[in-house]
Amino acid sequence: MNSTKIFIIGLPRTGTTSICAAMLELGYTVAHTAYTQKTFDHAKVIADTPIFADFKRLDTFYPNSKFIYLSRESQKWLPSIKQLLQRMYINLTRDDGGFNTIIKRCYQSTFSPFTSDNIEDDNFLSLCYQRHKSEVGQYFIARPQDLLTIDVSESDSYQKLLNFLSLAQGNESASFERLNTGGKVTAWKDLINKNKIASTKNGRISLLTYLDVSGE
Numbered sequence: 001m002n003s004t005k006i007f008i009i010g011l012p013r014t015g016t017t018s019i020c021a022a023m024l025e026l027g028y029t030v031a032h033t034a035y036t037q038k039t040f041d042h043a044k045v046i047a048d049t050p051i052f053a054d055f056k057r058l059d060t061f062y063p064n065s066k067f068i069y070l071s072r073e074s075q076k077w078l079p080s081i082k083q084l085l086q087r088m089y090i091n092l093t094r095d096d097g098g099f100n101t102i103i104k105r106c107y108q109s110t111f112s113p114f115t116s117d118n119i120e121d122d123n124f125l126s127l128c129y130q131r132h133k134s135e136v137g138q139y140f141i142a143r144p145q146d147l148l149t150i151d152v153s154e155s156d157s158y159q160k161l162l163n164f165l166s167l168a169q170g171n172e173s174a175s176f177e178r179l180n181t182g183g184k185v186t187a188w189k190d191l192i193n194k195n196k197i198a199s200t201k202n203g204r205i206s207l208l209t210y211l212d213v214s215g216e
Contacts, residue, residue, distance in 0.1 A: 002061055002062045002063070003062065004062060004063070004064045004065045004066070005040075005043075005044060005045070005046060005058070005062045005065045005066075006023070006028070006044060006045045006046075006065065006066045006067075006068065006165075007045075007046055007047075007051050007055060007058055007059075007062075007065060007066070007067050007068070008020065008045065008046070008047030008048070008051060008067075008068050008070065009051055009052050009055045009067050009068065009069050009070075009136060010047075010052065010068070010069055010070025010071070010072075011052050011070075011077075011081070011110070011129060011132055012048060012049075012052070012081060012084060013072070013077055013080040013081045013084055014070035014071065014072040014077060014152075015070050015072065015151075015152035015153070015176065016032060016047040016048045016070065017032060017187050017188050018152050018176040018177055018178060019047065019068065019070065019152055019161070019176060020032045020045065020047050020188065021176075021177055021187075021188075021191060022158065022161070022176055022177070023045045024191070024193045024195050024196065026165075026167065027195065028044045028045045028195060029042060029043050029044045029045070029195045029196075029197050030043060030044070030045040030046075030047075030195060030196060030197060031043035031045070031046045031047070031196075031197040031198070031199055032047050032048055032188045032199070033046075033047070033048045033049045033050075033199040034046045034049075034050070034051070034197075034199055034208075035049075035050075035100060035102050035103075035199050035200045035205035035206070035208075036198075036199070036200055036201050036204075036205060036206040036208075037206050037207065037208055037209050038201060038206070039197055039198065039199055039200075040208065040209070040210075042197050043197040049102065049103050049106045049107075050102050050103075050105070050106045050208075052106065052110065052132065053105070053106035053109055053110055054106070054210070054211070055067060055136070055139070056139060057210055057211070058210055059139075060210075061209070061210035062210075065146075066146055066147075066148070066164070066165075067136075067140065067146055067147050067148070068147075068148045068149075068150070068161070068164070069133075069136050069147060069148070069149045069150075070149075070150065070151070070152060071133070071149060071150070071151045072151060072153070073151070073153075074126060074129070076153075077129065078122050078125055078126065081125060081129075082119060082120065082122075082125060085107075085111065085119040085125075086119060086120075088107065089116060089119065092104055092107050092108065092114065093108075093114070100200075100205045101205070102205060102208070110128060110132060111125070111128050112128075148160065148161065148164040152176040153176075153178075157176065158176055
């Protein structure tokens with residue numbers, strides 16, 4: 001049987017780096033994005049790509065796992081995700097290279113149809129956010145014990161995380177560290193911790209077993 005995991009299934013720019021950093025401090029092995037099977041094998045907590053797109057298949061392949069959905073107020077998320085998608089657009093759409101195929105698939109499917117006009121449109125991006133949120137909610141509707149929904153900017157979110165993970169009560173004033181603010185995306189790379197798990201093998205991806213089993 002495949003080992004159980006903790007999957008962070010919030011969309012990009014919802015606080016995935018902040019919660020991954022917190023998980024490191026709690027002693028978990030953590031991967032912020034995962035593109036090799038070795039990454040999945042060695043990390044207990046995995047976030048971002050491809051998790052937000054593949055959570056249903058991951059749930060089937062890693063039974064009894066826990067899932068954490070990150071929410072964020074639209075007025076804060078929209079400018080942040082728009083800036084990110086604009087920056088990524090060329091490498092997400094080019095046929096002669098750019099990002100790896102896993103990243104391309106996840107972003108293009110989640111923000112479909114993925115066009116330069118659409119990623120400039122707040123209404124379109126809001127619909128993508130709501131569609132993903134609804135998919136998560138519907139999927140776990142009969143299993144509320146397996147899903148935690150938090151906004152990492154809220155004062156009680158860290159304590160909710162500890163409760164969900166059945167960990168000892170912490171300092172009531174403890175909170176998530178704000179990382180990757182102002183459009184920054186390098187905070188995870190800058191963190192030094194022995195429990196960080198590399199997302200790739202020397203920059204290369206590998207076949208992900210859960211996708212192969214699904215016939216992809």
